[in-house]
Amino acid sequence: MQNKKGFYPHYEINQYFYTLRGKSIKEILNDNVFASVLSSNSKELLYGNSIYTELDSNLVSEMHAFDNSCYKIENNYFGNQKFNLKLIPYFKRNKNFIVINDNINISIIDYSKIVIQDFKNSFFPNKIRNMLLLFYNPQSKNVKLLDNKVDFICTLDLQESDIDNFERDFNTIKQKVLKGKAHELTEADTLYLCAEIMSKYSTKLVNQPNSNILAKPRSLSLKSTYLTYLITKNKFNLKKSETIISDHNTIKNLKIDVLNQIYKYQNEKDKDLFKQFFTIKEIKGKDKYSRVTRKILQSHHNFLEEFKKANIIVKTLRINATNQIVESVSFPAFKIQDLIKQEWEYSDIYNFFLKTIFLFVLFKERNGNYYLDGAEFWNMPINDINNSLKEEWLRAQNIFKNGVSFSFNNDNSCIRNNLPAKSDTKILHVRPHANKSAYLINGIKYGNGELFKDTDVLPNGNHMTKQSFWLNNNYVLNQIQCISYDNN
Numbered sequence: 288m289q290n291k292k293g294f295y296p297h298y299e300i301n302q303y304f305y306t307l308r309g310k311s312i313k314e315i316l317n318d319n320v321f322a323s324v325l326s327s328n329s330k331e332l333l334y335g336n337s338i339y340t341e342l343d344s345n346l347v348s349e350m351h352a353f354d355n356s357c358y359k360i361e362n363n364y365f366g367n368q369k370f371n372l373k374l375i376p377y378f379k380r381n382k383n384f385i386v387i388n389d390n391i392n393i394s395i396i397d398y399s400k401i402v403i404q405d406f407k408n409s410f411f412p413n414k415i416r417n418m419l420l421l422f423y424n425p426q427s428k429n430v431k432l433l434d435n436k437v438d439f440i441c442t443l444d445l446q447e448s449d450i451d452n453f454e455r456d457f458n459t460i461k462q463k464v465l466k467g468k469a470h471e472l473t474e475a476d477t478l479y480l481c482a483e484i485m486s487k488y489s490t491k492l493v494n495q496p497n498s499n500i501l502a503k504p505r506s507l508s509l510k511s512t513y514l515t516y517l518i519t520k521n522k523f524n525l526k527k528s529e530t531i532i533s534d535h536n537t538i539k540n541l542k543i544d545v546l547n548q549i550y551k552y553q554n555e556k557d558k559d560l561f562k563q564f565f566t567i568k569e570i571k572g573k574d575k576y577s578r579v580t581r582k583i584l585q586s587h588h589n590f591l592e593e594f595k596k597a598n599i600i601v602k603t604l605r606i607n608a609t610n611q612i613v614e615s616v617s618f619p620a621f622k623i624q625d626l627i628k629q630e631w632e633y634s635d636i637y638n639f640f641l642k643t644i645f646l647f648v649l650f651k652e653r654n655g656n657y658y659l660d661g662a663e664f665w666n667m668p669i670n671d672i673n674n675s676l677k678e679e680w681l682r683a684q685n686i687f688k689n690g691v692s693f694s695f696n697n698d699n700s701c702i703r704n705n706l707p708a709k710s711d712t713k714i715l716h717v718r719p720h721a722n723k724s725a726y727l728i729n730g731i732k733y734g735n736g737e738l739f740k741d742t743d744v745l746p747n748g749n750h751m752t753k754q755s756f757w758l759n760n761n762y763v764l765n766q767i768q769c770i771s772y773d774n775n
Contacts, residue, residue, distance in 0.1 A: 307421075307437060307440060308437060308438065308439055308440060309436055309437070309438075310436065310437060311433065311434050311435065311436050311437070312374060312421070312423065312432065312433045312434070312435055312436075312437060313433035313434060315421070315437060372419050372421065373391055373418055373419065373420050373421065374421050374423065374437075375387060375389065375391065375420055375421065375422050375423070375514075376388070376389065376422075376423060376424070376425050376435075377422050377423070377424055377438075377518065378424065378425075379424065384519055385515065385518050385519050386515055387511045387514050387515045387518065388511055389511055390474075390481065390483050390508035390509060390510055390511050391418070391420075391508055391509040391511070391514060392483070392506045392507075392508050393411065393414050393415060393418075393480075393506065393507045393508060393509060394410070394411065394414055394506060394507050395485070395504065395505075395506050395507075396460070396482060396504075396505045396506060396507050398464050398469050398493065398494070398495040398496060398502065399494075399495075399496055401460065401461050401464055402461060402464055402465050402496055404461070406453070406454040406457040406458065407450070407454060411453075411457065411507060412450060412453070415443065415445065415453065415509065416442075416443065416445060418442065418443060419440065419441075419442055420440065420441050420442065420443070420514075421437045421440050422437065422438055422439050422440070422441075422518070423435040423436060423437050423438060424438055443517075449479070452478060452479050452541070453479060453480050455477075455478075455540070456477035456478055456479055456480035456481070457480060457507070459476055459477050460472065460476065460477065460480075460482045460507070463476065464495060464496065464497075465496070465497065466497065467495065467496070467497035467498030467500070468498070469495035469498070469502035469505075470495070470498070470500050470501070470502040470503070470669075471668070471669045471670065472502075472505060472669070473641055473642075473666060473667075473668075473669045473672070474510070474641055474642045475598075475640075475641065475642055475643055475644045475666030475667070476666065478510075478541060478542075478596075478597040478599075478644070479509070479510055479513045479596065479597060480507060480508065480509060480510070481507075481508055481510050481642075482505040482506075482507065482508075483505055483506050483507075483508040484503050484504075484505055485503070485504045485505060485506055486504075491503075491504060492504075510596075510597070510598065510642075512595065512596055512597065512598040512642075513596045513597070515595075516592075516595045516596040517596075541590075541593055541597065542664055544590075545584070545590050545646065545662070545664075546662055546664075548583065548584065548590065549583060549584075549648060549659070549661070549662040550661060550662070552583055552659050553659055553660065553661060554658050554659065554660075555658065555659050556656050556657070556658055557576070557579070557650060557656065557657040557658065557659070558656070560579050560583075560659065561575060561579060564579055564582040564583070565578075565579070565582075576603045576605065576650060576657075577601070577602075577603040579603075580601060580603045580648045581601070584601070594646075597644060598642055598643055598644060599643075599644045599645070599646055599664075600643055600644070600645055600646070601645075601646045601648065602616055602645055602646070602647055602648070603647075603648045603650070604616070604647055604648070604649055604650070604763070605649075605650045605651075605652070605657055606649060606650070606651045606652065606660070606764070607652045608652045608653070610764075611760065611761075611764070612760035612761075612763055612764050613760075614760060615709065615716070615718075615757040615758055615759055615760040615763075616757060616758040616760070616763055617718075617720065617755060617757050618639075618755050618756050618757070618758075619720070619755060620720040620721070620743070620753040620754060620755045621635065621754065621755060621756070622743060623687050623743045623744065623745060623746075623754070624744065624746070626683075626684055626687060627684060627687050627688045627746065629684070631677055631680065631681065634680065636676070636680050636715075636756060637672065637676075637677070637680075640666075640667040640672050640676065641669075641672060643666065644664060644665075644666050645664070645665045645666065646662060646663075646664055646665075647662060647663050647664075647665060647763070647767060648662045649661055649662060649663070649767070663767055663770045665766055665767070665770060667714075671714060675712075675713045675714050676714050676715060679707060679712045679713070679714060679715045679716070680715065680756075682707055683706060683707055683715075683717050683756075686705060686706055686707075687745070687746070688746065690745075690746070690747060691704050691705065691706065691745060691749075691751060692704060692705045693726070693728055693751075702724075702726055702728075702733055702734075704751070706754070709757070709759050709760075712759060713759065713762060714758065714759055714762050715756050715757070715758060715759065716756070716757055716759060717754050717755070717756060717757070718754065718755065718757050719752040719753065719754060719755075720752075720753045720754055720755035721736060721740075721741040721742075721752050721753045722736075722741070723735050723736030723737070723741050724736050724741070724752045725737060725738055725741040725742045725750070725752055726742070726749070726750060726751050726752065727742065727749055727750035728749050728750075728751075729749070734752070736752065738750055741753060
């Protein structure tokens with residue numbers, strides 16, 4: 288029902304869009320309208336398989352979403368007579384979990400303007416609030432984009448704590464640009480909003496203030512992990528309501544609160560922490576240090592839930608008496624056949640380190656015992672990603688492509704290969720990722736592992752023990768020391 292000014296309340300807009308569920312994208316954006324959307328009446332960005340289009344509200348009536356008078360909607364939610372229509376692909380991991388791979392573009396960042404902008408007085412908060420999200424599950428590569436059906440449509444109901452977090456992220460980006468470091472921005476610099484590269488393959492560079500170094504164009508975007516978390520949490524409610532309500536319990540300053548929680552236990556002996564958080568049976572196991580970290584993070588507020596939204600990974604590290612991290616940081620095993628087909632800008636490793644924030648929780652050895660020493664947030668510097676990491680990944684990929692060389696000792700009990708070892712690299716090396724080793728080389732099996740369970744197939748048909756990438760422990764230690772130095 289319209290109010291005195293002839294405007295429709297927000298909940299009625301949602302109710303109407305509810306009727307569009309189950310229709311194809313083409314049906315929602317009929318042929319004539321879609322043609323106009325892709326021309327002068329919109330700004331379109333293609334990100335993977337999704338289309339993000341900003342529609343002028345005058346087009347709403349043409350979409351048959353409202354009657355002819357509804358284009359006048361001018362309340363606080365659509366105060367600028369525009370709404371941002373986002374067509375977003377999602378993927379089902381299982382019946383209870385949905386994944387959104389693409390960030391949600393909000394607006395192009397103008398480096399010359401962001402340095403003088405104030406977040407809450409800018410147009411960014413309204414742009415975020417004025418998003419209409421249309422989700423579809425891509426059926427197959429043979430189905431055209433516009434033939435996919437929209438499964439649910441919703442808006443975001445943001446809590447004040449979310450806006451505070453967005454503002455903090457905005458200011459982090461702003462401060463980096465102010466320092467003349469727009470060329471060093473990464474998505475992992477921030478928690479929920481990020482400065483996303485507009486096109487990974489684009490060679491276009493733009494000027495930035497306070498530096499002569501040209502920077503890649505970026506957009507201010509909502510992180511896919513943030514939206515994935517909210518959609519997964521609200522997906523049952525979406526059957527009844529078309530508004531995603533963000534968490535009332537969202538922490539206003541996640542990093543500070545997390546570090547404060549960990550530092551409550553600073554200088555406590557590992558054995559005392561195990562007794563405090565575990566039963567006698569639970570103390571056993573190689574992962575007891577990572578498990579006690581999880582217990583600490585869950586003891587006051589469930590920070591682990593917040594980490595899902597911000598794409599934060601926790602790694603618990605032990606530093607021995609000789610000031611060395613006990614072992615390198617491991618990642619899941621990769622599929623060799625997938626690795627050799629990837630291009631660097633779209634590789635799993637590149638995107639992982641570009642987007643992931645690490646929380647390193649540190650135990651240090653003193654007098655024969657390990658004590659909780661502290662914690663640091665870290666993300667890989669963009670210069671390391673674009674240089675050493677890229678070179679080392681390409682070297683490993685080329686060896687897999689061209690053929691791994693194996694050598695044997697006299698009794699064939701040990702098999703060596705020519706993949707990059709830790710001593711050959713600065714950041715990343717390749718190591719086996721299986722409990723038992725197994726090989727099938729020229730039809731002969733080696734090792735005590737199982738071929739089906741413990742090996743991966745090489746391009747030439749041979750099998751080798753499953754492999755994964757590992758962060759060099761000396762590189763990680765150096766990064767931690769640099770953070771500690773900067774903080775002091």
